[in-house]
Amino acid sequence: EAGVTQSPTHLIKTRGQQVTLRCSPISGHTSVYWYQQALGLGLQFLLWYDEGEERNRGNFPPRFSGRQFPNYSSELNVNALELEDSALYLCASRLTSRTGELFFGEGSRLTVL
Amino acid sequence: GQQVMQIPQYQHVQEGEDFTTYCNSSTTLSNIQWYKQRPGGHPVFLIQLVKSGEVKKQKRLTFQFGEAKKNSSLHITATQTTDVGTYFCGVGTGRRALTFGSGTRLQVQP
Numbered sequence: 001e002a003g004v005t006q007s008p009t010h011l012i013k014t015r016g017q018q019v020t021l022r023c024s025p026i027s028g029h030t031s032v033y034w035y036q037q038a039l040g041l042g043l044q045f046l047l048w049y050d051e052g053e054e055r056n057r058g059n060f061p062p063r064f065s066g067r068q069f070p071n072y073s074s075e076l077n078v079n080a081l082e083l084e085d086s087a088l089y090l091c092a093s094r095l096t097s098r099t100g101e102l103f104f105g106e107g108s109r110l111t112v113l
Numbered sequence: 114g115q116q117v118m119q120i121p122q123y124q125h126v127q128e129g130e131d132f133t134t135y136c137n138s139s140t141t142l143s144n145i146q147w148y149k150q151r152p153g154g155h156p157v158f159l160i161q162l163v164k165s166g167e168v169k170k171q172k173r174l175t176f177q178f179g180e181a182k183k184n185s186s187l188h189i190t191a192t193q194t195t196d197v198g199t200y201f202c203g204v205g206t207g208r209r210a211l212t213f214g215s216g217t218r219l220q221v222q223p
Contacts, residue, residue: 033211041215043156043201048210056210090155101146101158102203102211 002026004105006091012111013081021076021108025093032074033094033102034066038087046089049074078110086112117145117204119214127222132189134217136202145185146203146211147176156201159187192221 005024013019025032034046045058049068063079072093078085088109092102117136126132136145144163148156160169162178162185169176173196175188189196199218205211 035213043213043216045210045212058210058212092156099144099161101161102148102156104155104157106155 004091004093004103006089006105006108008108009106010109010111012113014113015081015083017081017112018077018079019081019110021078021089021091021110023074023076023091023093023105025072025074025091026103029093029095029103030072031094031096032068032072033092034074034076035090035092036060036087037090037107038084043090047076081112083112086110116212117142117202117214119202119217121217122215123218123220125220125222126192128194129191132192132196132219133186134200134202134219135184135186136204136214137184138204139183141182142185142204143182144204145178147185147187148201148203148213149198150201150216151198154198159200189219192219194221194223197221 007022031050033048035043036046037043047066048056052068066076068074088107090104090107092104094100094102117138119136146161147159149159150156160176165182166180167178173190177186199216201216202214203211
């Protein structure tokens with residue numbers, strides 16, 4: 001069974017640009033989480049989607065947004081990139097919205113120059 | 114989401130020594146999860162604790178959930194170099210997203 005897949009794995013952008021990151025959850029998982037992990041730091045919660053709806057949002061500015069599609073895959077969009085957006089963006093999926101382990105993807109490493 | 118404080122931030126031990134990381138919350142938790150992230154890797158689920166006072170063991174790892182369900186610990190007996198990584202606790206259920214403590218980075222000296 002395929003795990004959580006994310007694309008692209010690495011990308012380089014310049015300040016002010018926009019980026020879209022993609023995530024495909026494990027088959028049958030309806031809940032998708034996005035986290036930001038700056039180098040050497042912890043996991044900062046960004047967004048949580050379940051059954052196509054945004055359930056929770058972390059303490060990030062509105063230029064961080066996303067959506068979940070009917071097939072439960074998800075996108076994370078970041079507009080007007082800033083240098084401090086450089087980080088590993090991790091997507092995780094879960095079978096249900098309420099409990100159970102999170103399965104993480106390998107992440108998308110974003111560098112903003 | 115719910116907030117948890119995790120300590121220590123970093124620990125360096127000699128191989129064979131024990132290691133413990135703690136997560137503390139000001140509010141009662143319905144459950145707590147633990148994850149391990151190897152250097153350059155992604156977090157991997159270790160365990161979920163639900164019951165007050167629960168203790169679970171996985172080989173050399175012992176997980177505890179406090180009686181008041183406000184704290185938890187992960188203890189590793191006789192560390193090995195394969196234990197190197199960052200250990201995170203995670204909390205959040207129902208309508209609350211799963212958020213993580215700041216993590217404890219473990220370095221094991223051979």
